[in-house]
Amino acid sequence: MGSGNAIRGSRVGAGPMGEAERGEAAPRVRVPFWCANMHETRPSFASDAAVPEFWDCPRCGLPAGQDQSNPPAPPKNEPYKTHLAYVKERRSDKDGAQILAEALERLRSSSRPIY
Numbered sequence: 001m002g003s004g005n006a007i008r009g010s011r012v013g014a015g016p017m018g019e020a021e022r023g024e025a026a027p028r029v030r031v032p033f034w035c036a037n038m039h040e041t042r043p044s045f046a047s048d049a050a051v052p053e054f055w056d057c058p059r060c061g062l063p064a065g066q067d068q069s070n071p072p073a074p075p076k077n078e079p080y081k082t083h084l085a086y087v088k089e090r091r092s093d094k095d096g097a098q099i100l101a102e103a104l105e106r107l108r109s110s111s112r113p114i115y
């Protein structure tokens with residue numbers, strides 16, 4: 001009995017059951033990230049692991065950061081970015097809706113069908 005305890009005690013960092021080496025007993029923390037489209041994702045990390053500065057948004061693929069009010073800017077060469085996405089980048093959703101309403105108004109007034 002004495003010899004077994006001596007060997008086990010010499011392994012610094014391992015728990016009494018050896019669980020620590022596999023990481024199963026390590027507590028995990030969820031860290032929220034927000035992308036430029038305000039998608040929130042909360043990946044979990046081991047509490048002692050380094051949390052990355054950016055995280056890829058699982059919904060739209062844009063980089064997401066931990067500051068909700070200042071998400072990282074989308075890459076300039078985003079292949080599937082739409083015109084609407086560009087508009088939303090510079091303006092709030094409310095302004096975008098206003099622009100859309102004005103555009104529709106212009107469309108109606110300039111090409112109003114006559115019945």
Ligand SMILES: [Zn+2]
Binds near residue numbers: 057
């Ligand atoms: Zn997103």
